[in-house]
Amino acid sequence: MNLADFLFYVFAVITLVSAFFVVTFKNIIYSAFSLLLTFLGVAGIYVLLGADFIAIVQVIVYVGGILILILFGVMLTNKIQNVPIKTEASFIIPASITIGAFGGILVSTFINTRWKSMPAELANSTLTDVGHLLMNEYILIFELLGILLLVALVGAASIARKQ
Amino acid sequence: MNGSNLITLSLFILFAPLVGFWFTLILGKKVEKSYLIEIVISTLVLLTTIYVTFTKLFYFPDTKFVSEFTWINLGEMPLLGKVTVELGMMIDNITALMLFVVALISSLVHYYSIEYMKGDKRYNRYFAFLGIFTFSMMGIVLTHNILMMYIFWELVGLSSYLLIGFWFEKDSASDASKKAFLVNRIGDLGMFAGILLIFVNYHTFTFDKIFMAIGNGVLPFNSEFWLTIVGILLFCGAIGKSAQFPLHVWLPDAMEGPTPVSALIHAATMVAAGVYLVARIFPMMTGDALLFVAVIGALSAFIPATIALTQTDIKKVLAYSTISQLGYMIMALGVGSFAFGFFHLVTHAFFKAGLFLGAGSVIHAMHHEQDIMKMGGLRKKLPVTYYTFLIFCLAISGVPLTSGFLTKDGILAGTFAFGLLTGNSIFAITGFFVAMLTAFYMFRILILTFHGKPQDEHKYEHAHESPFLMIAPLVLLAILSIFIFYTANPFNADSGWVLSNWIKTPASVVPEHARYSFMVPEKMQEAAVKTTEHITHSEVYTEALHHAHIPAVLLSLVLAGLGILLAFAFYQWKKIDVDALTLKVKPLYTFSLNKWYFDEFYHKTFVSGLLGISNILAWFDNYVVDGIVNGAASVTRMLSRFSGVFDNYVVDGAVNLTATFSGLIGLAFRKLQTGKVQAYVVLVVFSLVLLLLFFVKI
Amino acid sequence: MQQVPFLSLITFLPLFGMIIILLLPKSNEKAIKSVSIIITGIQVVLAGMIWSMYNYSLGGINNQATYQFVEKFRWIEIATVSWLGTIKVDYFMGIDGLSAPLLFLTALISFIAAISSWKIDHSLKGYHAMYLLLVTGMVGVFVSLDLFLFYIFWELMLLPMYFLIGIWGGPRKEYAAIKFFIYTLFGSVFLLLVMIGLYLSATETLANGTKVFTFNMIALMDPQNYTQTGILSPLNPNNLRFVAYIAMFVGFAIKIPMFPFHTWLPDAHVEAPTAISVILAGVLLKMGTYGILRLNFPIFPEITQQLVWWIALFGAINIIYGALCAMAQKDFKKLIAYSSVSHMGFVMLGMASLNTAGISGAVFQMFNHGTITAMLFLIVGVIYDRAHTRGLDDFGGLAVQMPIYTGFVSFAFFAAIGLPGLSGFISEAFVFLGAFSNVQIRVITVVSTLGILLGAGYMLWTLQRVYLGKLNEKWNKLPDLDFREYAMLVPLAVIILILGVYPSFMLDLMNSSVNTMVTFMAKSQTFFSSIQF
Amino acid sequence: MTSIGLQHYLVVSSILFSLGLFGIVTRKNAVMVLMGIELILNSANINFVAFARYGNFGFDGQLIALFVVILAAAEAAVALAIVLNIYKNFSTVNVDEIDKLKE
Numbered sequence A: 001m002n003l004a005d006f007l008f009y010v011f012a013v014i015t016l017v018s019a020f021f022v023v024t025f026k027n028i029i030y031s032a033f034s035l036l037l038t039f040l041g042v043a044g045i046y047v048l049l050g051a052d053f054i055a056i057v058q059v060i061v062y063v064g065g066i067l068i069l070i071l072f073g074v075m076l077t078n079k080i081q082n083v084p085i086k087t088e089a090s091f092i093i094p095a096s097i098t099i100g101a102f103g104g105i106l107v108s109t110f111i112n113t114r115w116k117s118m119p120a121e122l123a124n125s126t127l128t129d130v131g132h133l134l135m136n137e138y139i140l141i142f143e144l145l146g147i148l149l150l151v152a153l154v155g156a157a158s159i160a161r162k163q
Numbered sequence B: 001m002n003g004s005n006l007i008t009l010s011l012f013i014l015f016a017p018l019v020g021f022w023f024t025l026i027l028g029k030k031v032e033k034s035y036l037i038e039i040v041i042s043t044l045v046l047l048t049t050i051y052v053t054f055t056k057l058f059y060f061p062d063t064k065f066v067s068e069f070t071w072i073n074l075g076e077m078p079l080l081g082k083v084t085v086e087l088g089m090m091i092d093n094i095t096a097l098m099l100f101v102v103a104l105i106s107s108l109v110h111y112y113s114i115e116y117m118k119g120d121k122r123y124n125r126y127f128a129f130l131g132i133f134t135f136s137m138m139g140i141v142l143t144h145n146i147l148m149m150y151i152f153w154e155l156v157g158l159s160s161y162l163l164i165g166f167w168f169e170k171d172s173a174s175d176a177s178k179k180a181f182l183v184n185r186i187g188d189l190g191m192f193a194g195i196l197l198i199f200v201n202y203h204t205f206t207f208d209k210i211f212m213a214i215g216n217g218v219l220p221f222n223s224e225f226w227l228t229i230v231g232i233l234l235f236c237g238a239i240g241k242s243a244q245f246p247l248h249v250w251l252p253d254a255m256e257g258p259t260p261v262s263a264l265i266h267a268a269t270m271v272a273a274g275v276y277l278v279a280r281i282f283p284m285m286t287g288d289a290l291l292f293v294a295v296i297g298a299l300s301a302f303i304p305a306t307i308a309l310t311q312t313d314i315k316k317v318l319a320y321s322t323i324s325q326l327g328y329m330i331m332a333l334g335v336g337s338f339a340f341g342f343f344h345l346v347t348h349a350f351f352k353a354g355l356f357l358g359a360g361s362v363i364h365a366m367h368h369e370q371d372i373m374k375m376g377g378l379r380k381k382l383p384v385t386y387y388t389f390l391i392f393c394l395a396i397s398g399v400p401l402t403s404g405f406l407t408k409d410g411i412l413a414g415t416f417a418f419g420l421l422t423g424n425s426i427f428a429i430t431g432f433f434v435a436m437l438t439a440f441y442m443f444r445i446l447i448l449t450f451h452g453k454p455q456d457e458h459k460y461e462h463a464h465e466s467p468f469l470m471i472a473p474l475v476l477l478a479i480l481s482i483f484i485f486y487t488a489n490p491f492n493a494d495s496g497w498v499l500s501n502w503i504k505t506p507a508s509v510v511p512e513h514a515r516y517s518f519m520v521p522e523k524m525q526e527a528a529v530k531t532t533e534h535i536t537h538s539e540v541y542t543e544a545l546h547h548a549h550i551p552a553v554l555l556s557l558v559l560a561g562l563g564i565l566l567a568f569a570f571y572q573w574k575k576i577d578v579d580a581l582t583l584k585v586k587p588l589y590t591f592s593l594n595k596w597y598f599d600e601f602y603h604k605t606f607v608s609g610l611l612g613i614s615n616i617l618a619w620f621d622n623y624v625v626d627g628i629v630n631g632a633a634s635v636t637r638m639l640s641r642f643s644g645v646f647d648n649y650v651v652d653g654a655v656n657l658t659a660t661f662s663g664l665i666g667l668a669f670r671k672l673q674t675g676k677v678q679a680y681v682v683l684v685v686f687s688l689v690l691l692l693l694f695f696v697k698i
Numbered sequence C: 001m002q003q004v005p006f007l008s009l010i011t012f013l014p015l016f017g018m019i020i021i022l023l024l025p026k027s028n029e030k031a032i033k034s035v036s037i038i039i040t041g042i043q044v045v046l047a048g049m050i051w052s053m054y055n056y057s058l059g060g061i062n063n064q065a066t067y068q069f070v071e072k073f074r075w076i077e078i079a080t081v082s083w084l085g086t087i088k089v090d091y092f093m094g095i096d097g098l099s100a101p102l103l104f105l106t107a108l109i110s111f112i113a114a115i116s117s118w119k120i121d122h123s124l125k126g127y128h129a130m131y132l133l134l135v136t137g138m139v140g141v142f143v144s145l146d147l148f149l150f151y152i153f154w155e156l157m158l159l160p161m162y163f164l165i166g167i168w169g170g171p172r173k174e175y176a177a178i179k180f181f182i183y184t185l186f187g188s189v190f191l192l193l194v195m196i197g198l199y200l201s202a203t204e205t206l207a208n209g210t211k212v213f214t215f216n217m218i219a220l221m222d223p224q225n226y227t228q229t230g231i232l233s234p235l236n237p238n239n240l241r242f243v244a245y246i247a248m249f250v251g252f253a254i255k256i257p258m259f260p261f262h263t264w265l266p267d268a269h270v271e272a273p274t275a276i277s278v279i280l281a282g283v284l285l286k287m288g289t290y291g292i293l294r295l296n297f298p299i300f301p302e303i304t305q306q307l308v309w310w311i312a313l314f315g316a317i318n319i320i321y322g323a324l325c326a327m328a329q330k331d332f333k334k335l336i337a338y339s340s341v342s343h344m345g346f347v348m349l350g351m352a353s354l355n356t357a358g359i360s361g362a363v364f365q366m367f368n369h370g371t372i373t374a375m376l377f378l379i380v381g382v383i384y385d386r387a388h389t390r391g392l393d394d395f396g397g398l399a400v401q402m403p404i405y406t407g408f409v410s411f412a413f414f415a416a417i418g419l420p421g422l423s424g425f426i427s428e429a430f431v432f433l434g435a436f437s438n439v440q441i442r443v444i445t446v447v448s449t450l451g452i453l454l455g456a457g458y459m460l461w462t463l464q465r466v467y468l469g470k471l472n473e474k475w476n477k478l479p480d481l482d483f484r485e486y487a488m489l490v491p492l493a494v495i496i497l498i499l500g501v502y503p504s505f506m507l508d509l510m511n512s513s514v515n516t517m518v519t520f521m522a523k524s525q526t527f528f529s530s531i532q533f
Numbered sequence D: 001m002t003s004i005g006l007q008h009y010l011v012v013s014s015i016l017f018s019l020g021l022f023g024i025v026t027r028k029n030a031v032m033v034l035m036g037i038e039l040i041l042n043s044a045n046i047n048f049v050a051f052a053r054y055g056n057f058g059f060d061g062q063l064i065a066l067f068v069v070i071l072a073a074a075e076a077a078v079a080l081a082i083v084l085n086i087y088k089n090f091s092t093v094n095v096d097e098i099d100k101l102k103e
Helices: A003-024 A028-048 A052-077 A092-112 A127-135 A139-161 B005-027 B035-059 B093-116 B123-142 B146-167 B171-202 B207-215 B224-241 B250-256 B259-268 B272-284 B287-308 B314-334 B338-365 B383-397 B403-422 B426-450 B457-462 B468-480 B497-502 B523-528 B530-534 B539-572 B578-584 B586-593 B595-661 B663-672 B677-695 C006-023 C029-053 C099-119 C124-143 C147-168 C173-199 C241-255 C264-271 C274-299 C301-327 C332-352 C356-387 C403-416 C423-437 C439-448 C450-467 C483-501 C504-530 D006-026 D030-054 D060-090
Strands: B065-077 B081-091 C068-079 C086-095 C203-205 C211-213
Touching: A003 A028, A003 D006, A003 D030, A028 A052, A028 D006, A028 D030, A052 A127, A052 D030, A052 D060, A092 B677, A092 D006, A127 A139, A127 D060, A139 D060, B005 B035, B005 B065, B005 B081, B005 B093, B005 B123, B035 B093, B035 B123, B065 C356, B065 C504, B081 B093, B081 B123, B081 B146, B093 B123, B093 B259, B093 B272, B093 B338, B093 B468, B123 B146, B123 B259, B123 B272, B146 B171, B146 B224, B146 B250, B146 B259, B146 B272, B146 C423, B171 B207, B171 B224, B171 B250, B171 C423, B171 C450, B207 B272, B224 B272, B224 B287, B250 B259, B250 B314, B259 B314, B259 B338, B272 B314, B272 B338, B287 B314, B287 B426, B287 B595, B314 B338, B314 B403, B314 B426, B338 B383, B338 B403, B338 B468, B338 B497, B383 B403, B383 B426, B383 B468, B383 B539, B403 B426, B403 B539, B426 B539, B578 B586, B586 B595, B595 C173, B595 C301, B677 D006, C006 C029, C006 C068, C006 C086, C006 C099, C006 C124, C029 C099, C029 C124, C086 C099, C086 C124, C086 C147, C086 C211, C099 C124, C099 C274, C099 C356, C099 C483, C099 C504, C124 C147, C124 C274, C147 C173, C147 C274, C173 C241, C173 C264, C241 C274, C241 C301, C264 C274, C264 C332, C274 C301, C274 C332, C274 C356, C274 C504, C301 C332, C301 C439, C301 C450, C301 C504, C332 C356, C332 C423, C332 C439, C332 C450, C356 C403, C356 C423, C356 C483, C356 C504, C403 C423, C403 C450, C403 C483, C423 C439, C423 C483, C439 C450, C483 C504, D006 D030, D030 D060
Parallel strands: none
Antiparallel strands: B065 B081, C068 C086, C203 C211
16 A cells, blocks of 8 residues: 555545534534535545646635635524524435435445546646646636626625615 | 500509509698699690500501510429419500590599599598509509409409598498408409419410410310300409499499599499400300300399389489499400490490589589489589580480490390390390380489479579589590590491401400300301401301391380480379389389399398308307317316325325335325425435436446 | 528527626616617618528528528537437528528517517516517527427427416416417427437438437438338338327417417417517417428428328318408407418418419418518507507597508508508419419318408408497597507518519529429429338 | 555545535535535546546546536525525525425
């Protein structure tokens, strides 16, 4: 077992365990912080997969942006002063059985499938290539996404502002 | 002399009135005197027409000018071959004569209307409508193909509709205009069917091409029977437009329109279009078709004549007399007397227009009183009107020295000859009898209107002679009703220029054994004399006509004299008591007074029948067809309610039953009923699991 | 072929307009109305440009190379399980002489109906957004050449129509809207079934030589493209083509609407606002006949030949039944609605002739019915705006009060009863000429000429009841036409007049396509009769 | 045990996916549901990047992952705005109490 493999297991465990906590903690604040860990773990996995740029984006956008946003959401929608920020769960038994079975099937399928794996050589950094692709082949999508973000921004502001 | 400009000038004759119509209509409200546009255009058209007509008749009596262009090109049609639809114009002798008649009467009516319509609130619009009528009528006259004739045929119907319904505030006027249009449409349907048959067989609409094809032995569906049918169907158009039996009912009602309009449209030109149509298609009419035409003509000559005897509305009497005279022309064409039939159309146009304009003058003077029983003694108040009216009455009665004598006598001689040659004398008898009736009822209205004592003193006092613009057309038309314009011999028109040079019977193209026997020229004759090749009739016929002439003249003179005499005896000298006679023949009298109950009959059968059917169908549509739809909808609703119940008790029961065995699934199903999104997600995943288990081999 | 994707532009322009409208604030009513008028106006200009660049000599129908303004891209291509192969849907648009007139008609009528929508007074924003969505759907139906795309547009148009009737309609709007919706959906289901059946029966050869199932309409017209075993393949002795034909025909017949599927039409018309009635009669009804001409005829030529008599019969029933029902109506709009039923019968009769004159007449009649009926509904709208009633017996003598309006009314009425010189005459005459030339349906043709007479009957009677006679004193304050109404009526009247005097403008446009179609139908007849099982 | 390959990543992502799904289904708080969605998006992204690495597809997978991240950001913003609005209107963010759709 080399270092990369070891790191993989570390990150995998961090990701999955924290994700498990995300969905099981009663206190929503705890969940949110577990989510932070999950995101970081996923970022680590990206690094292992040679996608350094995506990993950085993951950290910046998810950890820096989305998570903060979610925390704001939590703070603004729960009466922190009066009620403990705890939320109940429902359907736990049927959901865990169904989803367990579902996950089981997924996992077993993935394991049993004979994947044709032909890993490419790891480049030093993917940044240049990603940048090239982004500005050439995917330029339209890239711009559309820019517009989308703008629309989402305006839309979110206008929805939240109402009344 | 070059004839090529005739077509160009005819284009002007055709389209100038249309231009006048548009300008007058659009400027109508804003410019007070916009009707002057129409007047000027109509005068220009008249002058051009005179030039065209006489150039054609004097310099090119044997030439036919044709000009056409492709209107619609359907290209090489896969199943029918190459088809193009041409529009075009043709000027031959009868076109030229007809042009002259239309243009002259149209412009006279224009001038007359300036005074007659004075003070009407839609004065300008009236002239605009006259413009579109002139346009459409010129179109009928000038066209060289049957489709274009149909097009203008309908447009004439439209202008007639507009003018009859000109005073649409009156219910009777709007009723009459609608009736006129619809009754005409019935005839047009037949004509349209005829056009369809022609198109299917010849792929063209042009008269000359059709005639050429028939002459080459191409018959519709290869049978003479269908040629006869085509002829009769096309003639249906004429039945409608010329108000022939059994579609004559619209014309008397059409008298609701302004009187000058009646003179122009419903006496002289439009109704004569039917006769013109028959004249145009004369070469392709088989003997059987012509016989049909003759029968319709005879019936139309006879029935309205009997009705005219008892009517008291001056315009209605004239209307019935118009139908009767048109019947004469149609009958003449039907018995093969082409020249006289068409000739009568020309002379009749002048004196009948004159009669209507004269009646208009009387009505104008009497402040829109039309009942002859309330007139009388107007001779002294309206001298010019009286004398011109007298001339017209003499003409229509067929008294010598008038134009009417020439033509009517010719027609009677034609029927007589027909009787001699075929042994079928019914047309001759009808002709002579109607001639007597005509003389009687025309003098009846003349006497009741102008002679005797005034019946309505008040109106009589205020009556005065009409202004110059109304009198002048009357005088002009009266002059044109004298024989001298048509022939030098007042007793026989044969040698006159109209008949010998201008109106020639066109050569029939129908296979010989399908014609009247007398219309088949002897072979010898044809070969020997080249110049007679375009004459349809055989030598025998000419001979018979010659023989028939003298008896016809004498007999018709006697009968016309008898009719006039009777009229004087009844109404002038009061030798015979009208009322007593009326009582004696009460049933006949009422029958005639009520116009043979045609209107009632049509109304009871066709109109009510149609409305009844339409109401039944509307009910059917609303309750049965739609009922089925709504019924299906309610059945579906019931089914869904049932399935709802089923779902609630049976399915759900089963679910609950399952739940007791399998708590988890039951739980999931019960959660389902809460309608929460998350429950659905669970369910979706669950089903996904099942599917995956089923498909994926783990 | 050319650089500018005109058809996509003209199709999706209204969608763009819809987005603009959605972005505008609700309170800015003028802007919203103006956007929808301007957008449809640009559409008319685009349609004019397309017309000016249209090549009259190319036929289209079953030959992809002779379609014009073609845009063809791969759109959806999914490799799936083996027996289904690749699901391949093209974004495939193009026009030929069959769709071009209808494309122009749609642009024109949309523009006029947009002007007519000026008086809609509540929920403007929603109305105009829906309206523009509807326009996209309508244009899309006429330009798409891929069955899948066609179906998408077909359904796309349904939904806004439902809301436009159901929200902005008259007193019984819910009933009418639901009826319209369910009826059309009912038809769409048939259409969908046949579409899938066709898809699974025909293949198209790709550039790389593989054969895939296809939604391409033009490929579906070629019997060579069918597989041996396809359920709708002519090569399969047990095929269900006859059933499929009937199903598809019914799907389209509901839209025409053909007796006995017509009862949604009077209800929808009576309840719909004027502009929507105009669209409904002017464009939507044409989709039924267009669909039959575009899909039923060339895809199932052999069954068309068998059923010509029945199509003509139903055409004749439509003509006469519609006219008789119209005669008994007391509501102005219902009368016009039934007259539509009658006039669409002429289209069916003309189609059934299967020859150039008849089909030209039918397509031309579609166009003319679009303009004339639009005018009739606008006319009813004018009077309804002023008097708030549509009862035929409530009026009388309006000609005195509103002379110019009555002038337009008479014009439209006479156009509707086929007066020569106006466009309706030409198309009716050609329908009859064509239908009469076909021996099979000659008798039916003769009977249906009665429709001309009945048409004149109810139209003139209406004219008399509403406009002639003594003025009903109740209405002596009604104003004559205003500028907006002129703007709607004058263009239509001018088009009707011009096409009546010189119909070649339109007939030349469609001529080569119609000829191609007739040839194709005749040829495929021999092909099908040569198949031996 | 073989060395780390494609399968390992896929297994991680599928577990993450299941956990996300579990979160969506079981939690009542709308914000929590949102978090579950984020988990699912992340699991999908792992798949994309993993296939890009082992599937020899070049960088397309990475780019898609990048786009997904961006979309997720947009989605989170709008969704949270909606949650806030719901909270203002209903004074709760529990999804099972907001059942206006039923009426």
